[in-house]
Amino acid sequence: MRESGAAEPGSVDARLAARLGELRTERGWSLDELSRRSGVSRSTLSRLERGELSPTAALLGTLCTVYERTMSRLLMEVEAEPAQLVPAARQPVWRDEASGFVRRSVSPPHTGLRAEIIEGMLGAGADIAYENAPVPGVEQHIWVLEGTVEITVDGIAHTVRSGDCLRFRLAGPSHFHCPGPEQARYALVIVLP
Structure with a gap:
Protein backbone atom coordinates (compact mmCIF):
# COMPACT_ATOMS: atom_id res chain seq x y z
CA MET A 1 0.00 0.00 0.00
CA ARG A 2 1.03 3.53 -0.64
CA GLU A 3 0.67 6.59 1.55
CA SER A 4 -1.49 8.97 -0.43
CA GLY A 5 -2.77 11.52 2.06
CA ALA A 6 -6.48 12.16 1.83
CA ALA A 7 -7.97 11.08 -1.50
CA GLU A 8 -9.21 13.98 -3.64
CA PRO A 9 -13.03 14.16 -3.23
CA GLY A 10 -14.77 12.61 -6.25
CA SER A 11 -11.58 10.89 -7.48
CA VAL A 12 -11.45 7.19 -8.32
CA ASP A 13 -9.41 6.63 -5.13
CA ALA A 14 -12.07 8.40 -3.02
CA ARG A 15 -14.90 6.42 -4.67
CA LEU A 16 -12.92 3.19 -4.22
CA ALA A 17 -12.39 3.94 -0.53
CA ALA A 18 -16.11 4.63 -0.10
CA ARG A 19 -17.09 1.45 -1.97
CA LEU A 20 -14.79 -0.69 0.19
CA GLY A 21 -16.54 0.73 3.27
CA GLU A 22 -19.95 0.07 1.71
CA LEU A 23 -19.11 -3.55 0.95
CA ARG A 24 -18.07 -4.16 4.55
CA THR A 25 -21.17 -2.41 5.91
CA GLU A 26 -23.49 -4.32 3.53
CA ARG A 27 -22.24 -7.55 5.10
CA GLY A 28 -22.64 -6.24 8.64
CA TRP A 29 -18.94 -6.76 9.35
CA SER A 30 -16.89 -4.72 11.74
CA LEU A 31 -13.35 -3.72 10.81
CA ASP A 32 -12.18 -6.46 13.20
CA GLU A 33 -14.25 -9.07 11.33
CA LEU A 34 -12.93 -7.92 7.94
CA SER A 35 -9.41 -8.00 9.35
CA ARG A 36 -9.95 -11.59 10.52
CA ARG A 37 -11.32 -12.65 7.12
CA SER A 38 -8.68 -10.87 5.04
CA GLY A 39 -5.55 -11.06 7.17
CA VAL A 40 -5.14 -7.28 6.75
CA SER A 41 -4.69 -5.19 9.89
CA ARG A 42 -7.66 -3.27 11.23
CA SER A 43 -5.75 0.03 11.09
CA THR A 44 -4.81 -0.51 7.43
CA LEU A 45 -8.42 -1.32 6.54
CA SER A 46 -9.63 1.77 8.37
CA ARG A 47 -7.13 3.99 6.53
CA LEU A 48 -8.11 2.41 3.18
CA GLU A 49 -11.79 3.12 3.78
CA ARG A 50 -10.99 6.72 4.75
CA GLY A 51 -8.95 7.17 1.57
CA GLU A 52 -5.69 7.77 3.45
CA LEU A 53 -3.95 4.82 1.79
CA SER A 54 -4.03 3.70 -1.82
CA PRO A 55 -4.14 -0.11 -2.02
CA THR A 56 -1.56 -2.15 -3.92
CA ALA A 57 -2.74 -4.65 -6.53
CA ALA A 58 -2.09 -7.54 -4.12
CA LEU A 59 -4.05 -5.90 -1.27
CA LEU A 60 -6.92 -5.01 -3.58
CA GLY A 61 -6.85 -8.62 -4.83
CA THR A 62 -7.14 -9.88 -1.24
CA LEU A 63 -10.14 -7.65 -0.56
CA CYS A 64 -11.76 -8.66 -3.86
CA THR A 65 -11.45 -12.30 -2.79
CA VAL A 66 -13.11 -11.58 0.56
CA TYR A 67 -15.91 -9.68 -1.21
CA GLU A 68 -16.16 -12.32 -4.01
CA ARG A 69 -15.57 -9.81 -6.82
CA THR A 70 -13.09 -9.53 -9.61
CA MET A 71 -10.92 -6.44 -9.43
CA SER A 72 -12.55 -5.25 -12.64
CA ARG A 73 -16.02 -5.52 -11.16
CA LEU A 74 -14.99 -3.61 -8.05
CA LEU A 75 -13.38 -0.86 -10.12
CA MET A 76 -16.44 -0.79 -12.39
CA GLU A 77 -18.61 -0.21 -9.33
CA VAL A 78 -16.75 3.02 -8.62
CA GLU A 79 -17.01 4.23 -12.22
CA ALA A 80 -20.09 5.58 -13.97
CA GLU A 81 -22.23 3.10 -15.93
CA PRO A 82 -20.14 2.17 -18.99
CA ALA A 83 -21.46 2.87 -22.48
CA GLN A 84 -21.47 0.29 -25.29
CA LEU A 85 -18.62 2.08 -27.04
CA VAL A 86 -15.67 2.81 -24.79
CA PRO A 87 -13.25 5.21 -26.50
Whole structure:
Protein backbone atom coordinates (compact mmCIF):
# COMPACT_ATOMS: atom_id res chain seq x y z
CA MET A 1 0.00 0.00 0.00
CA ARG A 2 1.03 3.53 -0.64
CA GLU A 3 0.67 6.59 1.55
CA SER A 4 -1.49 8.97 -0.43
CA GLY A 5 -2.77 11.52 2.06
CA ALA A 6 -6.48 12.16 1.83
CA ALA A 7 -7.97 11.08 -1.50
CA GLU A 8 -9.21 13.98 -3.64
CA PRO A 9 -13.03 14.16 -3.23
CA GLY A 10 -14.77 12.61 -6.25
CA SER A 11 -11.58 10.89 -7.48
CA VAL A 12 -11.45 7.19 -8.32
CA ASP A 13 -9.41 6.63 -5.13
CA ALA A 14 -12.07 8.40 -3.02
CA ARG A 15 -14.90 6.42 -4.67
CA LEU A 16 -12.92 3.19 -4.22
CA ALA A 17 -12.39 3.94 -0.53
CA ALA A 18 -16.11 4.63 -0.10
CA ARG A 19 -17.09 1.45 -1.97
CA LEU A 20 -14.79 -0.69 0.19
CA GLY A 21 -16.54 0.73 3.27
CA GLU A 22 -19.95 0.07 1.71
CA LEU A 23 -19.11 -3.55 0.95
CA ARG A 24 -18.07 -4.16 4.55
CA THR A 25 -21.17 -2.41 5.91
CA GLU A 26 -23.49 -4.32 3.53
CA ARG A 27 -22.24 -7.55 5.10
CA GLY A 28 -22.64 -6.24 8.64
CA TRP A 29 -18.94 -6.76 9.35
CA SER A 30 -16.89 -4.72 11.74
CA LEU A 31 -13.35 -3.72 10.81
CA ASP A 32 -12.18 -6.46 13.20
CA GLU A 33 -14.25 -9.07 11.33
CA LEU A 34 -12.93 -7.92 7.94
CA SER A 35 -9.41 -8.00 9.35
CA ARG A 36 -9.95 -11.59 10.52
CA ARG A 37 -11.32 -12.65 7.12
CA SER A 38 -8.68 -10.87 5.04
CA GLY A 39 -5.55 -11.06 7.17
CA VAL A 40 -5.14 -7.28 6.75
CA SER A 41 -4.69 -5.19 9.89
CA ARG A 42 -7.66 -3.27 11.23
CA SER A 43 -5.75 0.03 11.09
CA THR A 44 -4.81 -0.51 7.43
CA LEU A 45 -8.42 -1.32 6.54
CA SER A 46 -9.63 1.77 8.37
CA ARG A 47 -7.13 3.99 6.53
CA LEU A 48 -8.11 2.41 3.18
CA GLU A 49 -11.79 3.12 3.78
CA ARG A 50 -10.99 6.72 4.75
CA GLY A 51 -8.95 7.17 1.57
CA GLU A 52 -5.69 7.77 3.45
CA LEU A 53 -3.95 4.82 1.79
CA SER A 54 -4.03 3.70 -1.82
CA PRO A 55 -4.14 -0.11 -2.02
CA THR A 56 -1.56 -2.15 -3.92
CA ALA A 57 -2.74 -4.65 -6.53
CA ALA A 58 -2.09 -7.54 -4.12
CA LEU A 59 -4.05 -5.90 -1.27
CA LEU A 60 -6.92 -5.01 -3.58
CA GLY A 61 -6.85 -8.62 -4.83
CA THR A 62 -7.14 -9.88 -1.24
CA LEU A 63 -10.14 -7.65 -0.56
CA CYS A 64 -11.76 -8.66 -3.86
CA THR A 65 -11.45 -12.30 -2.79
CA VAL A 66 -13.11 -11.58 0.56
CA TYR A 67 -15.91 -9.68 -1.21
CA GLU A 68 -16.16 -12.32 -4.01
CA ARG A 69 -15.57 -9.81 -6.82
CA THR A 70 -13.09 -9.53 -9.61
CA MET A 71 -10.92 -6.44 -9.43
CA SER A 72 -12.55 -5.25 -12.64
CA ARG A 73 -16.02 -5.52 -11.16
CA LEU A 74 -14.99 -3.61 -8.05
CA LEU A 75 -13.38 -0.86 -10.12
CA MET A 76 -16.44 -0.79 -12.39
CA GLU A 77 -18.61 -0.21 -9.33
CA VAL A 78 -16.75 3.02 -8.62
CA GLU A 79 -17.01 4.23 -12.22
CA ALA A 80 -20.09 5.58 -13.97
CA GLU A 81 -22.23 3.10 -15.93
CA PRO A 82 -20.14 2.17 -18.99
CA ALA A 83 -21.46 2.87 -22.48
CA GLN A 84 -21.47 0.29 -25.29
CA LEU A 85 -18.62 2.08 -27.04
CA VAL A 86 -15.67 2.81 -24.79
CA PRO A 87 -13.25 5.21 -26.50
CA ALA A 88 -9.60 4.60 -25.63
CA ALA A 89 -9.34 7.99 -23.93
CA ARG A 90 -12.20 7.07 -21.54
CA GLN A 91 -11.04 3.59 -20.56
CA PRO A 92 -10.33 3.61 -16.81
CA VAL A 93 -6.67 3.18 -15.89
CA TRP A 94 -5.46 2.09 -12.46
CA ARG A 95 -1.81 2.15 -11.43
CA ASP A 96 0.04 0.34 -8.68
CA GLU A 97 3.30 2.27 -8.68
CA ALA A 98 4.77 0.07 -5.92
CA SER A 99 4.61 -3.09 -8.04
CA GLY A 100 5.01 -1.52 -11.48
CA PHE A 101 1.55 -2.67 -12.63
CA VAL A 102 -0.75 -0.61 -14.87
CA ARG A 103 -4.27 -1.87 -15.60
CA ARG A 104 -6.52 -0.43 -18.31
CA SER A 105 -10.13 -1.59 -18.43
CA VAL A 106 -10.56 -1.85 -22.22
CA SER A 107 -14.04 -3.40 -22.08
CA PRO A 108 -15.30 -2.87 -18.53
CA PRO A 109 -17.71 -5.29 -16.89
CA HIS A 110 -21.35 -4.53 -17.52
CA THR A 111 -24.56 -5.78 -15.96
CA GLY A 112 -25.80 -8.82 -17.86
CA LEU A 113 -22.45 -9.52 -19.57
CA ARG A 114 -20.00 -12.08 -18.22
CA ALA A 115 -16.79 -11.15 -20.09
CA GLU A 116 -14.45 -8.19 -19.92
CA ILE A 117 -11.10 -7.27 -21.45
CA ILE A 118 -8.19 -5.79 -19.53
CA GLU A 119 -4.85 -4.49 -20.79
CA GLY A 120 -2.11 -5.15 -18.26
CA MET A 121 1.38 -3.69 -18.27
CA LEU A 122 4.13 -4.90 -15.98
CA GLY A 123 7.44 -3.08 -15.71
CA ALA A 124 10.64 -5.14 -15.89
CA GLY A 125 11.00 -6.93 -12.56
CA ALA A 126 7.35 -6.36 -11.56
CA ASP A 127 6.00 -9.06 -9.31
CA ILE A 128 2.37 -9.47 -8.16
CA ALA A 129 0.92 -12.32 -6.12
CA TYR A 130 -2.80 -12.89 -5.56
CA GLU A 131 -3.65 -15.18 -2.64
CA ASN A 132 -6.94 -16.49 -4.05
CA ALA A 133 -9.26 -16.32 -7.02
CA PRO A 134 -11.62 -13.33 -6.61
CA VAL A 135 -14.45 -15.52 -7.90
CA PRO A 136 -13.68 -19.27 -7.79
CA GLY A 137 -13.82 -20.80 -11.26
CA VAL A 138 -13.40 -17.51 -13.13
CA GLU A 139 -12.12 -18.18 -16.66
CA GLN A 140 -9.09 -16.19 -17.79
CA HIS A 141 -7.29 -15.92 -21.14
CA ILE A 142 -3.97 -14.04 -21.12
CA TRP A 143 -2.56 -13.06 -24.52
CA VAL A 144 0.89 -11.50 -24.27
CA LEU A 145 1.28 -8.65 -26.76
CA GLU A 146 4.82 -7.54 -25.87
CA GLY A 147 7.57 -8.96 -23.67
CA THR A 148 7.38 -11.99 -21.41
CA VAL A 149 5.27 -12.76 -18.34
CA GLU A 150 5.87 -15.66 -15.98
CA ILE A 151 2.46 -16.73 -14.66
CA THR A 152 1.96 -19.32 -11.94
CA VAL A 153 -1.51 -20.87 -11.64
CA ASP A 154 -2.37 -23.90 -9.49
CA GLY A 155 1.32 -24.21 -8.60
CA ILE A 156 2.37 -24.57 -12.25
CA ALA A 157 4.66 -21.90 -13.71
CA HIS A 158 4.15 -20.85 -17.34
CA THR A 159 6.47 -18.63 -19.36
CA VAL A 160 4.20 -16.71 -21.73
CA ARG A 161 5.97 -14.80 -24.49
CA SER A 162 4.82 -12.27 -27.08
CA GLY A 163 2.04 -13.84 -29.16
CA ASP A 164 1.42 -16.72 -26.69
CA CYS A 165 -1.92 -17.21 -24.93
CA LEU A 166 -2.45 -18.93 -21.58
CA ARG A 167 -6.02 -19.91 -20.61
CA PHE A 168 -7.31 -21.45 -17.41
CA ARG A 169 -10.03 -21.46 -14.75
CA LEU A 170 -8.73 -19.84 -11.60
CA ALA A 171 -9.52 -21.53 -8.31
CA GLY A 172 -6.63 -20.54 -6.06
CA PRO A 173 -3.57 -18.32 -5.91
CA SER A 174 -1.83 -16.85 -8.93
CA HIS A 175 1.43 -15.02 -9.48
CA PHE A 176 2.59 -12.68 -12.27
CA HIS A 177 6.24 -11.76 -12.84
CA CYS A 178 7.88 -9.78 -15.65
CA PRO A 179 11.48 -11.00 -15.89
CA GLY A 180 12.44 -8.17 -18.27
CA PRO A 181 14.57 -6.72 -19.63
CA GLU A 182 11.61 -4.86 -21.21
CA GLN A 183 8.10 -4.33 -19.84
CA ALA A 184 5.35 -6.81 -20.66
CA ARG A 185 1.97 -5.84 -22.11
CA TYR A 186 -0.89 -8.31 -22.31
CA ALA A 187 -4.60 -8.61 -22.90
CA LEU A 188 -6.58 -10.39 -20.20
CA VAL A 189 -10.05 -11.70 -20.99
CA ILE A 190 -12.09 -12.51 -17.88
CA VAL A 191 -15.25 -14.58 -18.12
CA LEU A 192 -17.32 -15.03 -14.96
CA PRO A 193 -18.68 -18.53 -14.26
